[in-house]
Amino acid sequence: MCHVSVGHLARLLEEEGIATVIIAVKAFEKRLEAMLPPRVLITRHPMGRPIGPPGDRKHQKLVIEAALELFETAETGGTIRELPEGYSI
């Protein structure tokens, strides 16, 4: 249900002029897509670790940077991009 709550929050924020990027794990992709959120970065991670493996600061930072980039590159709502780099432990 977490992804639904965040999908709803993204819609509320965007309606009031605050641009959003959601970072979500692959398992949530289809259900988020159905909610037409503005911008989503999908990470191919296990649930509960959306930003990256614990302790892997390099990968975590890469995720955040890719999400920030979406603020500048997304041109329409429902933009979903998947980070090519996967989850390695």
Place this chain on the structure above:
Amino acid sequence: MNETDPNRETFEEFKKSFSYGSRNDLNFKFLAGLSDEEAARFLQQLLWKLGDALNDGQWGRIVEHVIEGQVQGYSGPPRYTYDHGPFVNPSKSLSEAKLTLITSSGHFVAGDDPRPFGIENMSQEEAVRRINDFLKAEPVLSVIPKDTPAPELRVRHGGYDIRGPLADPNAAFPLEHLRELEREGSFGELAEETYSFVGACAQTRLLKHSGPQWVEMLKQRAVDIALLVPV
């Protein structure tokens, strides 16, 4: 116990026990939503891949298998579908924007427990037991000041396995990275406050009551853009 034992556990009961049952394991609660055949295949392949990994140490195949299982487990019909999605361009360029972070991971600062249902220091185990109460309740937003040291962060959430963020809060609440990226000039500034709530909550109350209040608060704090992280 034998074939005629009325208490004999069926495979359906076995797979459902991982979702808030006797074998509760929130990484694998999706098993309950798979058909018997799908769940059996997932477990069989998991063991087979484990056998391979014991030989060559390539554990990535296990990670990938778990991810594929979770994707399959969440592939059913969505509960909320919209045919229109609001979209605004950021009001400022990234280099000038004030950014905040909002996660549904259930983080809060030590000493500022959101006290769900009036209970101070609720354990993670109790939060799991009371998941249905959370799902009926209005969400509570925890304010997490931007300078909060990582050891001061706490996490409690009955809907997912919190061991990832317990090991490293940045796995779900990337505050340290945002501070670093702010210093490096990747965006304008990090707002004084960041936020978290338990995303397992009543959707109507979120949409009609708390959500609009949060949005109004962020507007008053002149937040331009928000990074949102569900778990």
